Amino acid sequence: MPIAVNAFSSDMVETRRISDIQSLSTSVPGFSINSLSKSRLNPSLRGGSSSLVSAGAEQAVGLFIDDQYFGGAGDFEIDLFDIERIEVLRGPQGTLFGRNTTGGSINVVTRRPSKKTEGKFEATIGNYDAIEARGYVSGPLAGNLFGSFAVSSRDRDGTSRNITTGNRIDNTNRASFRGKLLWEASPDLDIIATVGYSRADETGPARDSIFTSTPPTNQSLIDFGFVPDNDPRVVQQASDSSFKSRQWTGNLRAEYKLPDAALLSVTTYRDFSSKEGKVSLVGVPVPTFDLGEPRSAESFSQELRYTSDYDGPFNWVGGLYFFYSDETRNTNVTTAWNQETFGGVVQSITFCPLQTLEDFDNGVVTPACVANFPGLFGPNDFHVNERNRTTSYSAFVDGNYEPFEGFTLLGGLRYTHDKKKFNVDIGGGPDFFWNPPTSTDIDPMTGLPFIGQTAANSANWSKLTYRIGFQYKPTDKIMVYGTRSTGFRSGVFDGAQSDPTLVVKPVGPESATSHELGLKSRWFDNRFQLNIAVFNVEYTDLQFFISSPTSSVSTNAGKARVRGVEVEAVASITDYLTLSANYSHQDGTSSGIPPEAEITPGTAPQGTIPNTYMVAADFEYPLGNGDSFSAHVDLTHKDRYGLEFNDAPQFSSRTKSLVNASLNYKLSSGFEFSIWGQNLTNENIIVYGNDLWFASYSLAAALTDPAILTDVKQPRYSAPRTYGATIRYSF
Template sequence: MISRTVLLASAAGIALLASPAFAEDSAAADAATASSANNEIIVTAQRREEKAQEVPIALSVIGGPEIDSKGAFNINRLQQSQPSVQFYSSNPRNSAINIRGLGAPFGLTNDGIEQGVGFYIDGVYVGRAGASTFDFVDIQRVEILRGPQGTLYGKNTTAGAVNVTTRAPSFEPEGRVELSSGNYSFMQAKASVSGPIVADTLAARLSASYSKRDGTIDNVRTGEDLHRMNSFSTRGQLLWKPSSSLDFTLAGDYNWQNPLCCVQYYARLAPTQRPLARQYTALAGAFGYTPPTKDPFDRVTDLDADLNARQTMAGVSLTGNWDLGPATITSISAWRNWDWSPANDRDFIGLPITTVSANPSHQTQWSQELRLTSNGKTRLQYTLGAYYFHQKINTNGVQVQGSAASRWLLSGTDASNPNVLNGLTSTNTIRFSNDSFAVFGKLNWEPVNGLHIQPGVRVNYDKKSGYYDAVVSIANSQYNFTATAANVQAMLDSKTGTAKTTFQNQINTLAPQHYEPHFDDWNVSGDITLSYDFSQDIHGYATYAKSFKSGGINLSGLPLNSTSTGVDLTTQTVKPENVNHFEVGLKTQFLDHKVTLNLAGFWDEIKDYQTTVNANAVNVIRGYLANAPKVRVRGFEFDSAFRPSDRFNVYVNGAFTDAKFVKFTNAPCPPELAGGTAPTGTQVASPAGTAGGISPVSCNISGQVLPGISKWSVSWGGEYNVPLGGDGAEVYFGYDGSYRSRFSSNPSPSAYMYIDSYSLHNFRLGFRRDHFNIFGWVRNAFNEKYFELLSTQSGSSGLIVGQPGDPRTWGGHGQARLLIV
């Protein structure tokens, strides 16, 4: 019998929003996460349930209802409310999550490197940031931990962790449904159902989500709209509790995305040191080519290559908890799979320069974590763990040059012969194997009331093996050959005169390469935190951490030697990062918990910082990894909330981040210093932007800023509600804003590669009562024009391309929770 059912929507509600949906009241549905009466939030950041305000870690918690109300249904949108989080994505695979500017190198993804920010789903580490871009569905909370977490979490994380917790199966039958729609034909539907199968022993939960939206960019060449949204996610869980002290959760998920994306196109021009006849304006004029617009915010492009960004993600995990009384044993066994099927236009314009650029990739990972955690509030608490992670990645890529490539990329007589590069193809076979094993532990000792001493240690072993083989071939009316790394020198020696020059141009454009990099290393890291409870509502802490980010291998091609046709094998591997982290913080609540103010200051010194560099070459289209000798990141953060009554609340969060290369004397140069001739003898480099000038071999960028990091980042907002009658119904108005100051979008700072500061403003107006919620929303309400990324076209043409952020969008959303007995 259904004793209580919340109806999905009324006709009046449909008429009001023209896009109905249904929802629950946030406080009622997620009482396990937060108590609205005293503003206490419970987290598991330290592997046990604790009040967030008492955890001596800089952290943020976003509950499921807050995610829904802000439209933050994936990690990209979540960053707008988290000033210390940076998320970059030129397509789902080329995604990176950074915290305080650290985590992953800024630029295109290289499979052979570790993440510095761990992304976890119900305790399972996700080995690639691209596999974390799924839509959130049935989420209880997201915890964002800032700073090294390697002594608490299975996989080593030097910059922080994003810990996603889904709603567990319930022994109280319930259903949830959400619907949203908006402009650009946006439609999103989410639903979940949970309840007992065997009373008090076996329960299940099934959740699903589907999202679709038209694109925000028009391709005038194909008639397609780009940057679409098209995704489906489902997750199932079984909870078995054979006794009050033992439980097992079997979970499985499948996620599919097929957006027609992702594009970057004409943003601006930067003068380089190539001869003027070989820079963008002259080259485009030689073809009679003009882009459909030079204003990127007209959202129009003419890309001529196929585009695709399809990916599937799936996983199975088994989590067991055995309460022994003094302690709990937790085991997490997991398998995850990720398939990536891309197609890109890597010349970024409507000419057949690079007609195919795709690196389809398949990843599988297995992990096992075993953890022992003390129970209860005792003088000595502990967490001890062991972790094993195995990952394999197989990639079979291809790059093909088109009929415009010779003129665009070459000089001399070969530039006027399309056949020199037309059809030139590099077929790449890439393999990667990664094994990691660690034991870790952390103590929490309270020698006297209020004083906590928390040392932690981690012993880690990493082994990485790679295989990279690029075979270059061409088959057209004038040229036919197949070149491998093994035979290219013999082929070069067999040619003379212009034939030798042409062959040299061909293999310098797409170089045959073969190398098998290997890396393995042990490291010991640790941390110690001193914290003191000045009162029930004031807590201070100080932390020092010695952390390591595992070394890596380059798996996107290597730069060529300057004196031969071979590749530079000295760049096969990159050293581990060595991080010294210092942090102090204060967590406070006052006025009967109506006001929360948390402060944190941090200072990180990183030796052998791992960075993506781009030598503006064609043959290494994705850039390669290198070590900068020393980097420093320092700053402070604040999180504040004011809730004077149940009717009104506001928040302001901010971060100041000062991130610089302390020492990097041999960095690749920015585009305005690239493309010229190499200096010989006593020659010195020409001033930046000198056409036909002399380019330095490398540049000293010591003292300059790291890419992707805004010095200032702030988020703010609030909500005001007015009661309707005495039955809990209310009308409410909500607002969320965010601001980022300008930041560099190039590994080496360039005067032409800064993204200007911008602010975003989101509004919502709705009605809720008990387990029903319906509201209208506007995102980017003032239609701010901003870039998410800027990149350079290969070959030093001077073209800067950009990926614009979403324009103004609007629509309606609603949720409902159904209780069934």
């Protein structure tokens, strides 16, 4: 296949304990995740990334499960189970998959019902009182009807302790099932019907608040009852928050075989909803800046695909695709700007008629402002309720032509037309960050903004994306290829950016153009595999959202470039030992970003990891009695990189040496026993960061000691060291 891809078989998924998108990211070089909360997960590949989370916003990396599209920031918190294979395709995907992407696609294929009775069940116990159960059973039902049923359940105590409430948080409590029916209606017609369900009922994420441990006297950390500590797994949040979700999916797949081709129809339906308590972004014992984003989504898609299998030199795939979604996002915010903090000063300058510029410069809120408008500084609730409806039509064709043996020309086109209808309801108390005053919505009796406004808009976008290239096979063990491919992310609205005239403006599509040269090869009687890809991706009309204490920007401007190299090597050292190594280098830059976005020229797009190193060893030894012993260990290192499209140190992450390992003993009777450990080095890997110093320090303190601007951070971490034991039975 002339494309850069990381493929994982069902055995690899099981051995590496890939159970969700976060755990998948640690096995793919150059792949990163940032996650502010359980309703926000933003993946990045080759610099293709996004921070946009409004209703209808689509991520740069798309997730497809049995050709069903999951593309919003709230769609990636999903269990992966009953897996046949996972393919991570790197680079723009603009000619074949259901929705265009700029960074790449994650293609998950689940097990097909089998024609003979088989199954596997497993149970796991681990630290943090973890209890997991998974399994599937598959086989014939009656005549030409076959079925399968798979379940997954994961329950684990929180990996952090909130000393404000005394509870453990960041726990796991979720369950899923998937049922399939396969009807072989005729020798040429197969129909597969799938129904899936998943639910989660968990606390919110843990957010550690890190201040200078012993603040100098010229700093004035406001007393929130916060006591500095050195334990990243001990937090002091005002509440534990909560996250609950449920999802139903349906998939009807019909394939009809022609003499020299196949016709495929894929119909999908999805119904998702979540409830999320407000998550503390500052991580202090009183409400300061807390945010919740419950969501819902209902979607339908229909694809018709023709795949040829001609004897001649030309073959092609073509089809039509329709997608509709109705998505809501309800952002609920509580702010409490302590009058002594910089946030309190900005709040007073924004709303108090008596506040003077001199007071602002001195970092002082006047007593008159506090007396006349006390509600400005207490807990203040605000909401942005969004609804987006997307209707998309596309037609695609992708073919290959072999003019002479070993050399193939590649080409593909896809035309997409998207229409989005958006409306938003905004309301709540006055807040400089969320609800500042304007000349058109001030109440003359109070001098404060009116509560509530609505806005609506719609837009259409059309785009032609393409792929051209070649592949050359000088031998059956060596292939070189080159491609130029394009992709785009559809336009989007952001309700939080509605302007004073009550108009919500669209952010246009983001486009990507990629050039890639690659080598795929096998050597030494197939005992050594070497794949190399060199790429250059250019992004134009960037979509991004940037916030600061004084402004927030959701815009569509500028460009970025990411170039790099990816190397994959697999060596069968002996019949029992396999070593593998992956390396990724990415170099990113940007230009033309508006100054108000406060992005330093040349900043790399979020998720652009300079260097990623991965090594792994797999050992399997068969015993004379039919049993076998196997072991796996892998190590990952990632250089420091930005989780967001800025260069603030609070938004950076790195992985020094993440180590996962397992030991397995498999009996001929079908039983298997495993002990395993993940993140054995117990690294505190940051998956999101905040720099809300203005909610904790006074302006005077910041001016006196600017170091606090980088010493204050509120990170969220991935899971610490976990370990356990698993028993499996297969038949």
